[in-house]
Amino acid sequence: MTDKNRSQWDLGRFIETLTYFEVIPFLNWVQQLIQGRPQDIQNIPNGGRNMGxxxxxxxxxxxxxxxxxxxxxxxxxxxxxxxxxxxxxxxxxxxxxxxxxxxxxxxxxxxxxxxxxxxxxxxxxxxxxxxxxxxxxxxxxxxxxxxxxxxxxxxxxxxxxxxxxxxxxxxxxxxxxxxxEKLIFDFKNPSTELKNIWGAVDDVVMGGVSESNIQLVENTALFAGNVSTANSGGFASVRTKNFDPPFNLSNYEGVKLRVKGDGQRYKIFLRTEAKWDGIGYGYSFDTVANTWIDVHVPFADLIPVFRAKTIKDALPIDFNKICSFQLMLSKFEYDNALNPKFTPGKFSLQLESIKAYGGKxxxxxxxxxxxxxxxxxxxxxxxxxxxxxxxxxxxxxxxxxxxxxxxxxxxxxxxxxxxxxxxxxxxxxxxxxxxxxxxxxxxxxxxxxxxxxxxxxxxxxxxxxxxxxxxxxxxxxxxxxxxxxxxxxxxxxx
Missing domain, CATH: 3.40.50.720 (NAD(P)-binding Rossmann-like Domain)
Known part of the structure; x- marks a missing residue:
């Protein structure tokens, strides 16, 4: 499809996103009432649990x-x-x-x-x-x-x-x-828990029409979709629900991703706040088309960001409470700078694992x-x-x-x-x-x-x-x- 005939904003998908991530408690209460069952507390992500x-x-x-x-x-x-x-x-x-x-x-x-x-x-x-x-x-x-x-x-x-x-x-x-190293996500061995953690957060939340999802296929996680710049949009992402308790990565130097991409530049964000629209600590990384690579993300190089703008006076990231992770493809880098390796349209990023590295x-x-x-x-x-x-x-x-x-x-x-x-x-x-x-x-x-x-x-x-x-x-x-x-x-x- 072209941007022109995809430019109709999807209110339903916007509400679905907010409901999935429990942004508005009333929406979740209505969903539980319609489904006739209480929220399954077993599906709340537990960052204190070792994933290995x-x-x-x-x-x-x-x-x-x-x-x-x-x-x-x-x-x-x-x-x-x-x-x-x-x-x-x-x-x-x-x-x-x-x-x-x-x-x-x-x-x-x-x-x-x-x-x-x-x-x-x-x-x-x-x-x-x-x-x-x-x-x-x-x-x-x-x-x-x-x-x-x-x-x-x-x-x-x-x-x-x-x-x-x-x-x-x-x-x-x-x-x-x-x-x-500490294994955080192992997509080579998919589980029900992994399926319930990740969800899409696309530019529909800001009026755009990009679409993405994450699926567990062939012993990997496939983050894929279609990015459109219509309606001033231009990003697609997947994010975890908030971990309770959060991950404590204070004894590590960074996180390592095992990925195979399409040659574009992606971002990873770590968040320390449970609220929906807070500061994310971001890092951009380039992929090599159709090639598995290890991407090391040093914590020291993370950039505090709010809605693609850097926060100059932000506190250093608190590694004792990593509440969520997010992966993104965006036409922007930071502070209105453009992503030099961004191409609108279809994209795909495969992941085998996310680990913390550099620990005792x-x-x-x-x-x-x-x-x-x-x-x-x-x-x-x-x-x-x-x-x-x-x-x-x-x-x-x-x-x-x-x-x-x-x-x-x-x-x-x-x-x-x-x-x-x-x-x-x-x-x-x-x-x-x-x-x-x-x-x-x-x-x-x-x-x-x-x-x-x-x-x-x-x-x-x-x-x-x-x-x-x-x-x-x-x-x-x-x-x-x-x-x-x-x-x-x-x-x-x-």
Whole structure:
């Protein structure tokens, strides 16, 4: 169509835009009344939620199922890796994304299992239980009371504790993003949530007749449409609804877009105000026709803009509360300057992802190992004082020896990691003070509840990066832990 026969302003689309973005509460109330249902609060974008997935291996075990619950409570996207999906549902329920895989079979660690992961928590282990008939009170085994004769049940330690861990590490390395990046939008893996976040904001809001939309097609987001300069218009854009809570990107240097465009110059805006018509912090970027490129948008280069005019006395952007994102094609740059690469008519911009970059390096792989892994064969060890796994290492298939080799495969991978070596695991309630040590000399007990909490907290701590620690519970009950202090006192592995 030509501009001439497209110049009729569309009031209906104007109202539709305001309704979608909840600009006028009355319009939304009328819409909900007509539709006969309340607003679905599940569709409110949550900027506090990490958009990437945390993969939990060993998800049906005593520690793993607790890790799942904690991650879910904190709003993370979680994927549980299990060998038997029906058995897993009977143990952890139907509230998690379950995928079938076996770390001892690398061919099962497919893209379906590993796609979109931002971190891995590995709680896998060989099964150790009392020899049949050794003790009638098996419950004591789960309380860290090791007076029985143990035996390995199922696969051997070499396959699980070493080769299995090595398989998982190698698979994860292919899919984990850079350790200093935060995934914000992953359009390669479309979800209902993504579909409900983005909507068009075209020049119809100012009387123009341009049209655009965003669609999730072929594992990308396609921002496309037709820009018209009729009625003094000349821009098309897509924008997210306001995030609640907003994104906190204060620890990053900028955002990175993976895009394929048509050779035109586009803009991205970050907004810190929940109101509709506020200041946007903009950045212009050029595309290369039909070519995928990475566009780095340094926060330091963002320009405060209100309706295409720069604001000279605007406050610096508050990276603690990024309320929304917007992508735009406009005939204008800023302050009435024209976009030198603008062409009216059809346009298209494909996106694979939007990430924050330049942040602190955080652990991306947390491995639950065991205290005592370096003690078998160590000179000066008094076996009478050691737990059964140390005394009976050879009889148990070299369980601790293979655990140590599994740890080493992670250390050598280049993935930022935390290796946790708990003492004897119990089913007691968590909440005791935690004692972190290094050097593998510690003895004691610790609740599986507390180990699960350490796994989750390690992912948030830069001080936990490339660290191996042993942990036991103290005598006193604590109200909360100073996680930064606990991890900051540790030495990184050499």
């Amino acid at each position: 997935v945390i993969l939990v291996a060993g998800a049906t075990g005593g520690v793993g199922k607790r890790v799942l619950r904690r991650l879910q409570e904190q709003g993370h996207k979680v994927r549980a890796m299990v060998r038997d999906i029906d058995k897993a549902r009977s143990i952890i329920g139907n509230d998690f994304d379950l995928v079938v895989a076996d770390i001892t079979k690398p061919e099962t660690l497919t893209s379906i299992v590993m796609a979109d992961i931002q971190a891995v928590i590995c709680c896998t282990a060989v099964r150790v239980q009392p020899v049949e008939g050794d003790t009638a009170d098996r419950a004591k085994y789960y309380q860290g009371v090791k007076f029985y004769q143990p035996e390995i049940v199922g696969d051997i330690p070499k396959n699980v504790e070493y080769q299995g861990i090595k398989n998982l590490v190698q698979a994860a390395k292919k899919y984990l993003s850079q350790a200093n 390096t955080l652990p991306q792989f947390v491995l639950v190992s065991s205290a005592g892994v370096t003690r078998p064969g160590r000179p000066g060890i008094n076996l009478d004082e050691e737990p059964p796994a140390v005394r009976l290492n050879d009889q148990l298939g070299g369980i601790l020896t293979w655990k140590l080799k599994g740890e080493d495969s992670l250390r050598e991978s280049g993935i930022p990691y935390t290796i946790i070596r708990p003492c004897a695991l119990t089913e007691e309630p968590g909440g005791k003070e935690l004692i972190f040590e290094q050097g593998d000399n510690i003895r004691g007990k610790i609740s599986r509840e507390d180990v699960a909490e350490i796994c989750v907290q390690a992912l948030k701590q830069a001080f936990a990066c490339n660290v191996t620690l042993e942990v036991k519970a103290g005598e006193n009950t604590k109200n909360s832990s100073d996680w930064q202090r606990l991890f900051s006192n540790l030495q990184r592995d050499k």
